Amino acid sequence: MNIELRHARIVTVIDQVGSISKAASELSVPQSSLTAQLKRIEDAVGGRLFVRSSSGVVPTSLGERLIPMLTELVQRADMVVVEAAAHATKVFRFGNSEWTPPSLHSALQSSLPRTEVQTETLSPSAAVDAVRRGWLSAALVPCMSLVEPGDRGEPALDTAVIAREPVWLAVPQGHPLSAEPALEACHLASLNWVRYAQDHWFHPIEKLLFTRFPRTKPEVLHYADGHHEAMNWVRDANAAALTTPTGATSDVSLVPISGTESTEMVMVWRSGSFGRATLARLVETVRSYYCAYARTIPRYWAWMKDNPADFPELLRYLRTA
Template sequence: MDVELRHARILTVINRLGSISKAASELNVPQSSLTAQLRRIEKALGGEIFLRSVQGVALTKRGERLLPLLSELVQQADLVIVEAASHASEVFRFGSAEWTPPSLLDALRTSLPAPEVQTETLSPDAAVDAVRRGALTVAMVPGVALDRVRDATELPLEAALIAREPVWLALPQGHPLSATEAVRPADLPALNWVCYARDHWFHSIESKMFARFEPTRPEVLHYADGHHEAMNWVRDARAAALTTPTGATSDVSLVPLCDTVNSEMLVVWRRGSVARATLQRLVDAVRRYYAEYARSIPRYWAWICEHPERFPELGAFLRPAPGL
């Protein structure tokens, strides 16, 4: 039997998962069938590639020599397929949660080689599902959306971190706390709050902060369906709300919180669906766009510049703009 590309894929999956049963599940074949295939492949390669045990599999000396070569073969084959597919596709579909500024579309069009770029706003869960189904090429979502499905073994998704946003406090302009350097958790229960609906992605992040209020229960005036609705309540009802700095509007005051939590912003794509060079341009474009958007929020931008170690992914994009 000649060794084929599909055999190399089988060996790399078994090695990555460290288990024949897990590999059979990912490859969607019976374990007995995969075990039989493995025996035939090992015979063609001149000996055992894996040592079997109740704990799983481990590479033999022969496997240690051959697996790097087989993995490289698979990677090169995937690159050929992805490059061919990326040039065949006419439309690059980018999904975004909560809202999609027109300037983001302009940034993507400038950076990506696709003939046409389209953007779509939808919920984080719907965006992840659309990427998985191939309805979206890429989506920018909060990390909590991916956490809910990360344990699904059939999920063929990969992700890159754009930034870890701190959770801050939004207050009506002129509020006494808006002039403080950072608000302490002890000051929060006395405020009147607008919170997020239970099916909104920010609800779980908000709950982590609100858990620190116990045993005091803050008064909640309204449960909002998104950041912009929450900011309207902050402005018009003089309520308080938790938000990421980029989720706030310019007509409210943003104040850092002591001992806060973070919200991860991710770019997610289906494994093998986008060329590596295109992915790198995309990730760089979104990180650059995030830094430029953060620069338009004076207090947040000043805080970022004071804490660059919290934003390692943004790197060179954190350099001050000319004239600043």
């Protein structure tokens, strides 16, 4: 019997889930059939790949040598399928979080003139998963920690930091704090707050900053599901919220915070899915777009120009602006 791709996938799934029964469920085949297939595979390679125990299966010494190679075979085959599909459809799908301005679509389309560009707005974790599965060609997500290593057998991801955004305060226009050059934590404790839901990507960053407030517990009016909802509450309920500058809307005022945290805007794609020239062009396009968008936020753009060391990936754009 020759080893085929389907055999490599069977071994990879068993190794990932650590159980014959779970692998059978994952592959939608009867457990008896999967056991028989695994036996034929082991006969073909000349030895057992797994040892069964009451808690599942673990690789044998032969398995430890062969399973990584079989896993790599599956990964490469998946990449071939994705690349062939992308070539056949000539579609570049780009994911973005919170909301996707038409200007981002236009920038990407200009950089890929012979390819149809489609954009989609979805949560950061969903965007990373869609890139890993090949549904999205690439995505822009906030926070490097969201791009976690995949399970064995899943395609590897590559990343490039587009910009490192500070976290600022959003208050209603005309608010007494809106004219301050920068705020200390003591200025923030007495405000009425909009905070972010616990499953929102910004929540851990917000939580860290709130630990720096004085002991008085700030009043929270609402827990929002996204930046734009939070900004509506800031505008209409005389509330305050933490946000990245590009997460704010034009009808609120942004104020820098001294010693603030920052979050990375990261472009993510499947390893090897782009040629070097195309990848460089995409990264440059997204960084250039970020700067163009930052220009529409006067206070933020001025801050970037005055603090170029905080934006190492964008230095060439700040120097020529």
